[in-house]
Amino acid sequence: MTDFTCAIDVDGVAVITWDVPGKSMNVLSLEGTQELSDLIDKAHADADVKGIVITSGKPDFAGGMDLNVIAQMKENAGDDPARGVFDGIMQLHALERKIELAGMDPKTKKGGKPTAAALPGTSLGIGLEIPLSCHRRFAADNPKAKIGFPEIKVGIFPGAGGTTRLARMLGAMAASPFLLQGKMVNPKAAKSAGLIDEVIEPGQLLEKAKEWVLNASVADIVKPWDARGYKMPGGAPYHPAGFMTFVGASAMVNGQTMGVYPAAKAMLSAIYEGAMVPFDTALQIEARWFTNVLMNPSSGAMIRSLFLNKEALEKGAVRPTGVADQKVRKVGVLGAGMMGAGIAYVSANAGIEVVLVDQKQAAADKGKSYSEGILDKGIARKKVTPEKKAEVLDRINATTDFAALKGCDLIIEAVFEDPKIKAEVTTKVEAIVDEDCIFATNTSTLPISDLAKVSQRPEQYIGIHFFSPVDKMLLVEIIKGKQTGDRAVAKALDYVRQIRKTPIVVNDARFFYANRCVIPYLNEGMRMITEGVAPALIDNAAKLVGMPVGPLQLVDETSLDLAAKIATATKAAMGNAYTDSDVDELVFWMVDNDHLGRKSLAGFYDYDEKGKRGGFWPALGDKYPKRPEQPDLSDVQHRLLMVQVLEAVRALEEGVLTDIREGDVGAILGWGFAPWSGGPFSWLDIIGAAKAVEICENLEKSHGERFSAPKLLRDIASAGDTFYGRFTDQAGKAA
Numbered sequence: 001m002t003d004f005t006c007a008i009d010v011d012g013v014a015v016i017t018w019d020v021p022g023k024s025m026n027v028l029s030l031e032g033t034q035e036l037s038d039l040i041d042k043a044h045a046d047a048d049v050k051g052i053v054i055t056s057g058k059p060d061f062a063g064g065m066d067l068n069v070i071a072q073m074k075e076n077a078g079d080d081p082a083r084g085v086f087d088g089i090m091q092l093h094a095l096e097r098k099i100e101l102a103g104m105d106p107k108t109k110k111g112g113k114p115t116a117a118a119l120p121g122t123s124l125g126i127g128l129e130i131p132l133s134c135h136r137r138f139a140a141d142n143p144k145a146k147i148g149f150p151e152i153k154v155g156i157f158p159g160a161g162g163t164t165r166l167a168r169m170l171g172a173m174a175a176s177p178f179l180l181q182g183k184m185v186n187p188k189a190a191k192s193a194g195l196i197d198e199v200i201e202p203g204q205l206l207e208k209a210k211e212w213v214l215n216a217s218v219a220d221i222v223k224p225w226d227a228r229g230y231k232m233p234g235g236a237p238y239h240p241a242g243f244m245t246f247v248g249a250s251a252m253v254n255g256q257t258m259g260v261y262p263a264a265k266a267m268l269s270a271i272y273e274g275a276m277v278p279f280d281t282a283l284q285i286e287a288r289w290f291t292n293v294l295m296n297p298s299s300g301a302m303i304r305s306l307f308l309n310k311e312a313l314e315k316g317a318v319r320p321t322g323v324a325d326q327k328v329r330k331v332g333v334l335g336a337g338m339m340g341a342g343i344a345y346v347s348a349n350a351g352i353e354v355v356l357v358d359q360k361q362a363a364a365d366k367g368k369s370y371s372e373g374i375l376d377k378g379i380a381r382k383k384v385t386p387e388k389k390a391e392v393l394d395r396i397n398a399t400t401d402f403a404a405l406k407g408c409d410l411i412i413e414a415v416f417e418d419p420k421i422k423a424e425v426t427t428k429v430e431a432i433v434d435e436d437c438i439f440a441t442n443t444s445t446l447p448i449s450d451l452a453k454v455s456q457r458p459e460q461y462i463g464i465h466f467f468s469p470v471d472k473m474l475l476v477e478i479i480k481g482k483q484t485g486d487r488a489v490a491k492a493l494d495y496v497r498q499i500r501k502t503p504i505v506v507n508d509a510r511f512f513y514a515n516r517c518v519i520p521y522l523n524e525g526m527r528m529i530t531e532g533v534a535p536a537l538i539d540n541a542a543k544l545v546g547m548p549v550g551p552l553q554l555v556d557e558t559s560l561d562l563a564a565k566i567a568t569a570t571k572a573a574m575g576n577a578y579t580d581s582d583v584d585e586l587v588f589w590m591v592d593n594d595h596l597g598r599k600s601l602a603g604f605y606d607y608d609e610k611g612k613r614g615g616f617w618p619a620l621g622d623k624y625p626k627r628p629e630q631p632d633l634s635d636v637q638h639r640l641l642m643v644q645v646l647e648a649v650r651a652l653e654e655g656v657l658t659d660i661r662e663g664d665v666g667a668i669l670g671w672g673f674a675p676w677s678g679g680p681f682s683w684l685d686i687i688g689a690a691k692a693v694e695i696c697e698n699l700e701k702s703h704g705e706r707f708s709a710p711k712l713l714r715d716i717a718s719a720g721d722t723f724y725g726r727f728t729d730q731a732g733k734a735a
Contacts, residue, residue, distance in 0.1 A: 003018060003021075003026070003036075004017065008049060011050070011214060012214075013051055013053055014043040014049045015206070016040075016052060018036075018061070019057030025060055025122075026058055026060070026063065026127065027062065027063055027064060027066040028064070028065050028127075029066050030069055033091060033095060036095060040098055041098075049113060050114075050214060051114040051210075051214060052114070052115040053117075053206065053209045053210055054116070054118070054130065054134060055205075056119070056120055056121075060122040060127075061120060061122065061131075062125070062126060064125025064126050065125055070088075070294055070303075073085045073087075073088035076088075086288065089159055089160060089290055090284070090287050092129075092160040093160065096130060096160065097133070097283070099133045099134060102135070104221070109218060109222050110218055112222075114136075114221045115134045115221075116138060116209040117130065117136070118138050118209040119131060119137065122146045124146060125149060125150065125158065126162075128148065128149060129161050129162040132161065133161060133165070135221045136197045137196045137197050137198075138196075138199075140202040141187060141200065141202065143188075144186075145186060146184040147186070148182065148183055148195075149179060149182060151182065154302055154306045155298065155299040155301070155676070156263050156293055157266065159287065159289075161286070163179060163274075164270070164271070164283055164285075166178060166179060167179070167271045167274070168224070168230075168232060168233075168279070169224075170194050171233030171234030172246060172275070173234050178193070178195070180268070246268075258544050258545075258546065259544075260298075261298070262296045262676075269289055270289040270290070297686045298686065301678025301679070301685075304682065305668060306675070312661065313503060313661065314503070316493060317661070318659055318662065319494075320487075320489050323487055326438075326487065326491040327494055327498065328352050330352065330354075330408045331347050331352050331410045332355045332429070333412050334411065334413040334425050335414040336357070336368070338370070338468065338469070339414045340412075340442075341370035341371065342469055342470025343466060344368070345371040345374055345392075346499045347395075348395040351498075353397075354396045355399065355405055356368060356396055357405065358400065359400060361400050364398035365398050371392060375389040375392060375393070376389070402428060402429065402432055406433065408433055409438065410440065410491060412441075412442055413426065413441045417445060419446060422451055426451070426454050437460070438491040439457070439462075440488075442463075443463060444515050445566060445569065447509070447510065448481035448484070449482040449508045458481065458484070459483050459487075459488065461483070462488040462491075463508070463512070464478055464479075464492055464495075465512060473501075473670075474502050474669045475503075475665075476496045476503050477503075477506060478492045478504065478505045479506055479507070480505065480506070482508060492505075502669055504659075504663075504665065506657055513648075513656055513657055513663070513666055514666060517644045517648050517667065517671070517673075517680070518554075518670075518671040519566070521640060521644045522551045522558075523583045524640055525538050525542070525551025525552050525555070526552070526555065526586050526587065528636065528639070529552070529620065533631060537630055538550060538636060539551065541640065545641060546676045547672060547673070549672070551640065556598045556605055560590045560597050563587050564587050567583070567587060571584070589623065590603070602617070635702075643707070645684060646706075648667065648680040649684075649710045652681075653710050659727075660681045660727045661728070663679060663680060667679045682724070685723055689716040690717040693709045697709065
């Protein structure tokens, strides 16, 4: 079985087809790299071959590099993994340079064989780097196709020539959205940006690529950087315009990453340094910086969590075995508020028939109009057609009639967070739906096992916790009650897969997993206010350690009155065990002063009439004067990180989490836990459990028992172990 095959047509065009057996999307392996290299050599050596077209046997061209290849490179190098990675990357550079130079005479630039890329669909990562080395790129007019370099989003950058080539093709400024932001575009937008040369009707793609190959001139196959007099678009670093570009790019990178993401800085260094040397030397520089990033534990953790683990969870890594396919055909959504409306939209958009029920028809219609609003925005951005909009809306039946739920195989209840109301609708719905229907509650705080007590079929009762806004948030938290059966879990997982989101499965406990970890983060930020810590120090410390927003800003976004409701309910449930009374004083004072957060245009921050955030509310300083001596930045950061991380460890220790992969992926996607770290367990492995215990002990002395290191953390520290070493096998699966 081979990944690449070659067929020479009657006109002398060698068509190399990439079609990895058993894969829905092509990915490049070490074996595939060698196969392609050998086929290029044969085509160059064959006198009957006039040119080459590289294409795909699948609907898409390629999804990128198989990131397990990086691990292979390290393993093959033994005691010098960095050398293994560098040499492996340089092999990719050699392959692409071979395509680029086309077998031509290096002095006369003659005798080369033109090579075109014919891209039927999505072309990402190495799937764009190989085409960039070709002499012309043809893409099918496929609006669903994505073209670009998403690597920065998983902690690396395009290191197989993509960074150097794109920067030299477009200039550093024009290339930055694709390199530094991971922007992916459709073929027509890719042509406008200069990534693609021609967009062709799908049925004519190969024909047009062959036609170009047969008619290409000598000048057509000499890359700009291989021709005399090449100048970098926008100016090289020592050019006045280029100097301004690179100064601006450096400021932008540091402003966006806060200096905690190594890949962005390394990529900018590769572009800057590479722009001042010949092209082949620039490729070596790119490979060195890429190796540097791959050897950084942060990048390794991001790749593991945001690519390998995320993909494994989406493919059913924790799905119960032996349960037949539970694809959802018709879903009933109870409650047409913002959450229910969002659930209805993502379901209908995934092709599922939806019954959206509310007490009043006006409320149900308003819930359906939420979908219409999203689709209208998509039409305005030319990402949705009017026909698609009509299809999606036709799938949503907005009604007050519970009888319409008959025939649903999944119910998702999204009514108010009130056990009595939830109990009423559960009883009412179970009397209508078929006996095999799975009933799910979308709750963020109420224990699933308690809610399931009113159910006639508790083994078919489960929690499905969406994050707001549903259409944008990638994570869905599935909660198993004490009696929840495997079919209910499988149904929830299969549904989440249908709506193209990432699931984690946790056992029932107060606040489950995500809220259990994020609420202490919010409370710690507010607690510091009561201690006289400057609000700006609190939120900026969080951002400087990689949190997307500070705790005070996040409270404003989620609202103070919600915080007050959660505090009241939690205190009632926990009694004397409740430990956040000092925070409650601040929360209730804010609510009493109508500072409910952004929705009221008044919270910890002041807002203008359009909701734009300004400075901090001056009255905070009157109520809680700032201490003359402010704490060290590291102390604030340790407090904010550790309150989250320790809850994650306790969740694992108590069996709420059963798989640390879910703990890391859930933390990043659910509430944005410092993505550069790979998640709380990856962060503990990066700094070491012993160091973590030391930090905890210092914090506990200064700030209280909430920072006490759990027994599990101490055990791992004393054993000199790691979380991933203890809880996963060599293949990275849960042990």
